[in-house]
Amino acid sequence: MGLVDKGKVPKPLTWLLNYSRKYSLWMFQWGLACCAIEMGAALASPRYDMMRLGVIPFPASPRQADLLCVSGTVTDKMAPAVRRLYDQMPDPKYVISMGSCANCGGPYWDSYSVTKGIDQVIPVDVYVPGCPPRPEALLEGVVLLQQRIQNEDPAERWRGEPIVVGG
Amino acid sequence: MTVDFRTEALMQKHLADARINVELETEGMVLNLGPQHPATHGTLRVVVKLDGERVVSADPVIGYMHRGYEKLTEFRTYPQITTLINRIDWLSSFANEVPFIHAAEALMGVEAPPRAEYIRTILTELSRIATFVLFLGEMALQVGAITPAFYGFRDREHVLNLIEAATGGRFHPNFNRIGGLKIDLPSGWIDDCRRVMKKIFDSVDEFEELVVGNEIFEVRTRGVGVIPPGVGAGYGVSGSNLRASGVDWDLRRDGQPYLVYRDLDWKVWTHPDGDSFARYWVRMQETRESARMVVQMLDGLPAGPVMAKVPRIIKVPEGEVWINTENPLGEMGYYLFSKGATGPFRCKIRSASFSNVSILPWLLKGVYVPDIITILASLYFILGDIDR
Amino acid sequence: MTDAEDIPIVEPEPEPEPEPMPETAARLLAQLEKELKDGIIEAAHTFGDLVVRVAPEAWRKAAEVARDKLECDYLSFVSGIDWMPAPKVGGDEAGGDTSAPVQPTETTYGVAGSDGRFQVFARVQSTTRHHGLTLKVDVDEAAFSLSSWVPVYPGADWHERETWEMFGIDFDGHPGMRHLYLPAEFEGHPLRKDFPLLSREIKPWPGLVDVEPMPGEEPSEEGGTGQGGGGE
Numbered sequence: 032m033g034l035v036d037k038g039k040v041p042k043p044l045t046w047l048l049n050y051s052r053k054y055s056l057w058m059f060q061w062g063l064a065c066c067a068i069e070m071g072a073a074l075a076s077p078r079y080d081m082m083r084l085g086v087i088p089f090p091a092s093p094r095q096a097d098l099l100c101v102s103g104t105v106t107d108k109m110a111p112a113v114r115r116l117y118d119q120m121p122d123p124k125y126v127i128s129m130g131s132c133a134n135c136g137g138p139y140w141d142s143y144s145v146t147k148g149i150d151q152v153i154p155v156d157v158y159v160p161g162c163p164p165r166p167e168a169l170l171e172g173v174v175l176l177q178q179r180i181q182n183e184d185p186a187e188r189w190r191g192e193p194i195v196v197g198g
Numbered sequence: 199m200t201v202d203f204r205t206e207a208l209m210q211k212h213l214a215d216a217r218i219n220v221e222l223e224t225e226g227m228v229l230n231l232g233p234q235h236p237a238t239h240g241t242l243r244v245v246v247k248l249d250g251e252r253v254v255s256a257d258p259v260i261g262y263m264h265r266g267y268e269k270l271t272e273f274r275t276y277p278q279i280t281t282l283i284n285r286i287d288w289l290s291s292f293a294n295e296v297p298f299i300h301a302a303e304a305l306m307g308v309e310a311p312p313r314a315e316y317i318r319t320i321l322t323e324l325s326r327i328a329t330f331v332l333f334l335g336e337m338a339l340q341v342g343a344i345t346p347a348f349y350g351f352r353d354r355e356h357v358l359n360l361i362e363a364a365t366g367g368r369f370h371p372n373f374n375r376i377g378g379l380k381i382d383l384p385s386g387w388i389d390d391c392r393r394v395m396k397k398i399f400d401s402v403d404e405f406e407e408l409v410v411g412n413e414i415f416e417v418r419t420r421g422v423g424v425i426p427p428g429v430g431a432g433y434g435v436s437g438s439n440l441r442a443s444g445v446d447w448d449l450r451r452d453g454q455p456y457l458v459y460r461d462l463d464w465k466v467w468t469h470p471d472g473d474s475f476a477r478y479w480v481r482m483q484e485t486r487e488s489a490r491m492v493v494q495m496l497d498g499l500p501a502g503p504v505m506a507k508v509p510r511i512i513k514v515p516e517g518e519v520w521i522n523t524e525n526p527l528g529e530m531g532y533y534l535f536s537k538g539a540t541g542p543f544r545c546k547i548r549s550a551s552f553s554n555v556s557i558l559p560w561l562l563k564g565v566y567v568p569d570i571i572t573i574l575a576s577l578y579f580i581l582g583d584i585d586r
Numbered sequence: 587m588t589d590a591e592d593i594p595i596v597e598p599e600p601e602p603e604p605e606p607m608p609e610t611a612a613r614l615l616a617q618l619e620k621e622l623k624d625g626i627i628e629a630a631h632t633f634g635d636l637v638v639r640v641a642p643e644a645w646r647k648a649a650e651v652a653r654d655k656l657e658c659d660y661l662s663f664v665s666g667i668d669w670m671p672a673p674k675v676g677g678d679e680a681g682g683d684t685s686a687p688v689q690p691t692e693t694t695y696g697v698a699g700s701d702g703r704f705q706v707f708a709r710v711q712s713t714t715r716h717h718g719l720t721l722k723v724d725v726d727e728a729a730f731s732l733s734s735w736v737p738v739y740p741g742a743d744w745h746e747r748e749t750w751e752m753f754g755i756d757f758d759g760h761p762g763m764r765h766l767y768l769p770a771e772f773e774g775h776p777l778r779k780d781f782p783l784l785s786r787e788i789k790p791w792p793g794l795v796d797v798e799p800m801p802g803e804e805p806s807e808e809g810g811t812g813q814g815g816g817g818e
Contacts, residue, residue, distance in 0.1 A: 062240070063240065063241055063262075063263065063581075064240070064263060064285070064288060064581070064582055065285055065288035065369070065370065065582070067240070068288060068289065068369070069368075071351065072351060072354075072355070075347065075348060075351050076348070076351040076352060076355060077348065077351075077352055078352070078355055103263075104263060104265055106261070106262055106263060106264055106265065107769060108261050108262050108264070108767075108768070108769045109233065109241055109262040109263075112233060112262075138281065138282055138285070139265045139266070139270065140785055141270065141273065141783045141785040141786045142265050142266040142269070142270055142783070142785075143266050143269065143776050143781075143783060143784075144264050144265065144266050144767070144768060144772075144776075145265055145266070147785070162370065163368075163369070163370065165368070260766065260767065261765070261766060261767035261768060261769075264767035264768065266776060268752070268777060269776050269777055269781075269783065272672060273687070273783060273786065274687070275687050304633055427713075428659065429740070431659040431660040431661075431713055432659065432660075432661060432739050432740050432741055433661070433739075433740055433741035434660065434661045434662060434663070434739075434741035435741075436660070440713070445713050447713040447714075447716070452716040453716070454634060516694070517632065517696075517697075518632055518637075518696045518697050519632060519633045519635075520632075520633075520635055520709060520720060522662070529662065531662065531663075531709075533663075533665075533707070533709070533720075535667065535696055537689055537690050537694065538690065539687045539688060539689045539690065540687040540688070541687025541689070542687075543672065543689060544667050544668075546663065546665045546667075546707075548662055548663040548709070552744065553661075553663075553741055553744075556741050556743065556744040557741070560740065585767060
């Protein structure tokens with residue numbers, strides 16, 4: 032919209048847009064390794080239901096997803112695929128890096144085939160530590176991301192300005 | 199004969215379609231399944247060449263989860279390796295530690311006290327139940343039924359609660375130490391365990407009614423992906439996959455004695471068919487059998503310490519040893535070469551799913567595309583186990 | 587004043603008897619020797635298992651004998667080993683740092699010995715007779731190739747690809763040797779002992795590094811040795 036472009040969105044409208052965006056995230060879960068089981072437990076298990084936060088899993092394709100959750104070890108062989116699928120997601124998109132392998136290489140930090148963290152390949156919004164993080168930890172990561180989305184200025188994001196953390 | 203204009207138009211349309219089918223050339227298509235695919239249990243890529251709906255050749259591409267375990271074990275001390283090898287087969291983590299710990303203990307000449315061996319066996323069987331319950335739900339999901347998948351995750355949570363209460367971690371417990379276990383079981387755990395086993399029996403009965411008794415499931419899985427026993431053994435297929443082809447071989451009973459299986463009264467389940475249905479059925483029976491074993495062990499749990507006397511810094515004397523065990527996925531083994539240092543010289547990890555998946559190029563020839571998914575689901579591999 | 591009779595005479599301890607080979611292992615070895623004759627270089631047993639080192643020319647024949655005569659229909663694995671001593675990687679156990687193992691620097695070979703730096707070893711088992719054996723073979727560093735087991739055990743296909751990828755050992759008669767785990771552009775053979783793990787060379791094990799100071803604080807002067815206790 033022209034309003035967003037020129038940075039003239041009135042505050043109540045921003046608030047409403049962000050509110051509706053944060054509670055309707057479509058999560059493209061990139062389950063690679065053990066963290067994928069915890070992510071599956073968070074999404075598909077009736078105990079740690081993530082759908083009550085508004086996050087629904089299993090989009091039909093990356094082009095319909097808002098949120099990418101990389102969970103598990105990323106190897107050098109897999110990293111180009113992650114990059115390609117991240118590029119296929121439409122803006123505004125967010126990335127949660129789940130587990131220590133995706134954060135920084137984790138217990139395989141000295142391996143010859145592991146990428147030391149997915150943030151070497153795509154920009155990450157929220158890091159969820161743990162090996163594997165409990166499903167509640169992932170839920171907290173999603174809640175933090177939702178807080179961040181609420182405080183975001185869509186005009187700045189549209190113009191491609193760097194995201195400032197805080198507030 | 200005269201026909202009315204509607205029938206005439208329909209006839210013309212059919213004739214036109216027929217002409218197109220005759221005139222069009224069809225060539226084989228290359229279909230790429232994965233590495234990111236909901237049905238491949240992780241990052242497995244299968245490149246299949248199709249002729250219509252039939253597979254002409256299949257080529258699995260692995261390595262998307264290769265973390266370099268064998269090289270990493272050369273740079274880590276024994277306690278550090280125990281943390282790492284949990285994550286090879288990440289659904290039944292406790293079972294991965296057991297053969298390695300036994301290998302190190304054999305080289306050191308240390309024997310874990312009987313209570314520790316019993317608790318190790320109980321936790322191994324609990325891991326087996328946790329994996330198989332998830333399998334029972336997940337294979338039904340791949341075949342098309344969504345509800346059993348939720349049941350599988352839900353029932354797995356009960357077992358994970360038990361493992362967490364005893365070891366502190368839902369999976370990746372890292373509970374084994376060379377010489378025994380880290381600490382003893384908490385109070386009240388044994389009663390909780392008995393209650394959970396009752397739930398598991400009920401849950402497996404539910405799966406039997408819901409899935410095995412279902413006509414659609416039978417039609418989709420009977421006769422699909424038959425592995426003849428000789429071919430399977432030549433490829434190194436092991437575990438429930440081989441037992442579903444009629445081979446009566448279970449390392450808990452037939453291999454070198456390890457843990458306390460020789461003291462228990464249990465049965466090895468086989469099925470003569472060797473198709474996907476047989477693999478599902480065998481795993482279902484094995485879940486029940488594991489639950490029965492756990493109940494027996496809870497009744498006969500000896501008292502005593504859980505840790506033998508070992509030095510604080512573990513140095514394993516020089517030697518080599520091969521220990522293999524019946525893990526939920528198949529035969530897992532460690533060939534440990536030690537030179538007397540605090541870490542191994544070389545540790546060859548033989549993982550079950552690597553060999554189970556190596557049969558895919560042979561198995562998928564001439565199979566329909568939906569059956570590929572059924573076969574992949576029934577072989578039940580974990581990517582961490584394939585790629586290490 | 588010491589009396590000569592008071593000093594006890596200590597006799598040197600007799601060499602411990604080598605443990606006798608267990609019965610199954612002895613039986614398998616006897617059958618193998620009958621078929622392979624000169625192909626067997628050395629045989630030993632470790633923890634109840636038979637380990638046999640065969641000559642490189644007899645590698646394929648050993649597989650056939652194992653499958654047909656010894657009824658070992660199941661292939662467990664085929665892999666390699668590099669006997670060169672591991673390079674020093676940090677970790678100074680005298681100083682209390684147990685973060686990385688320090689391996690001995692002399693080259694020693696394992697059970698059933700070895701002729702050179704590289705060996706390939708394989709394990710086959712029998713699903714009917716419940717026995718198994720380990721076969722080892724030396725790899726000549728000049729030719730660096732062995733005959734493939736694929737015609738005998740079809741599962742050896744992937745195991746040999748993995749051995750080639752990790753060590754560089756070629757297998758004659760393998761249908762299509764290509765990378766298994768690593769991307770096609772990967773250079774080097776990782777499991778060789780002279781392939782370094784660069785992350786460890788650049789930065790030591792993180793447990794050795796001091797606790798990261800809070801923003802605004804000075805980093806502490808002392809060097810910690812693990813346990814993260816160096817700060818403030």
